[in-house]
Amino acid sequence: MDRSLILGLLIFLTLLAMPFALPLIGQGYLTGLIIKAMLLAIAAISLDLLIGHGGLVSLGHAAFVALGAYAAAIALQSGIENILVLLLITLALTGFVALITGSLALRTTGVYFLMITLAFGQMAYFTLTSLAAYGGDDGLTLWSLATLFGSNVVQKGNGLYFIVLGTLLASWWFVNRMSQSRFGRVLRAARDNPERTEVMGYSVTRYRLVAYVIAAMIAGVSGLLVMQHAEFVSPALAAWQRSGDLIVVVVLGGLATRNGAILGAFFLVIVEELLGSFIHEWRLIYGPLLVFMVLFAKGGLSDLLTSKRRGNQVA
């Protein structure tokens, strides 16, 4: 069996056991931290579909997380409480916005794509700050949360934990299946040589647009869960630095690898927590750490853990 698949199964088994194991050693509060890492991982998995498999470096992906969170929060405020309905609303809105911005952004490539996604991200950010009825700059605190047909299992504690874990598993499985399918191969072919792929009869733009919309919708779902976990949404979710963080997670974990995004997300959250517990100014260490990782650990974390080298470079 593929080593990365074993690693993936190990990760999920560990995550499944955590809510039962952690209270035994008196560290139950850590589940909150794991939820945070899993939410980051869901968004990162979707971004890896774009960057790793599609070669499309987006610097505006956090906007879709924020859109998902806001769509759910606003629907919740207007009385829709069922989380499944909220999910549909989130998927519809992020998918629709991605369809429009994507078809415009995909007219460009490379650095220009990075810049135009940044522009759309900033537009989303400023749009959210202008929603005076929903908190504007300060964000919106939610007094009630989403329910599952009236039951509050999806709100707190282990219920929420398993919902997030399930979503992570689903997006991990879905993106992996997709990347191994014909669709994924065309996407990677278009990354490595768009002209040849076009000549072979595939519409490169159409494939990329589908990937862009799917990635946005998954990011939107993570946004919905971010709202449910934090009980608060704010425009800061869409700040460009958040998109930068997502890129860090994806690249640190290893591009277009099965578990890279999850490893990267946990690495980031653990480093933040660990360094933060030693010194308050943990960023003084984290910054240079990033530089060293780029200079010396090229293939990302998942390459260090699974010995098989994969040559996935994005120009």
Added chain:
Amino acid sequence: MSTTLLLILCLNGLQYGMLLFLISAGLTLVFGVMGFINLAHGVQYMVGAYLLFAFTGLTGNFMLSVLLSLLCALAFGLLLEFFVFRHLYTRSHLDQVLATFGIIIFLNELAKVVFGPTTLSIALPEFLAGSIQLTEQLKYPIYRLVTIGVGLLVAIGLFITVSYTRIGMLIRAGATTPEMVSALGVNIQRLFMIVFGVGAMLAGFAGVIAAPIYAVEPGMGDNMLIVAFVVIIIGGIGSVGGAFIAALLVGLIDTLGRSLATEILSFVFNPSFANQIGPALASMLIYVLMAAILIFRPRGLLPAKGVA
């Protein structure tokens, strides 16, 4: 809306545009010549501002501090080039984004540790602090006029250097076909280092100029970086002339937009609605402009020839 107000807004826009040009000039050259995405360019701007703060505190002499800050900004840029950036030129854009993102995080935090998280301000020397009577009703701060003048001088200097000198010729050639320039026996490594150093110094200079007008605080370079990217995309990557025009355009549109958007909107919509979306729309204007330019003129207004 009086003419006086409009004139003030235009002057403010010009002044902001000049500042943007100083930052963008280095960014566009580094990007165009080396194909290097330097997110850390924004913190060079912050470094300039903090250097000025430190030196005015030490020496008490404004002009001397400006000079010292410029030299230190140059040295700092060269150091970064030598230790980090040099090793990234041949790497993918993604690696460059990541490493320079790390440098941003580090320097922002360092500024917070050394100078504290609060906003600092720098007093202007007397001969720059006053205002000047432009028309009967209009008094305008001398310092802002000086900023516009200095920006113009730098623009002219850069234009002459890039268009008419040997080094400028090499820079333009390097932006088009670096392999060929290198094959002809030019030390491309040294050329890169010079371009990088000058770019860092110009960004630092922008920070020095901005320090007495705007707030000096950690992270002040982040937003400027994003706007500078907007400028070089609109102007065309690698083109100093394009950066100049785009910087003024962005400076004017942003400044006028922020002051007029609400008023213009209230002609069409009811006032409370206009008040609500006006500011957001104004902040968005330059990004809309950039997106539109990318869609209709993907290489920018004045693209440098041959830059991919």
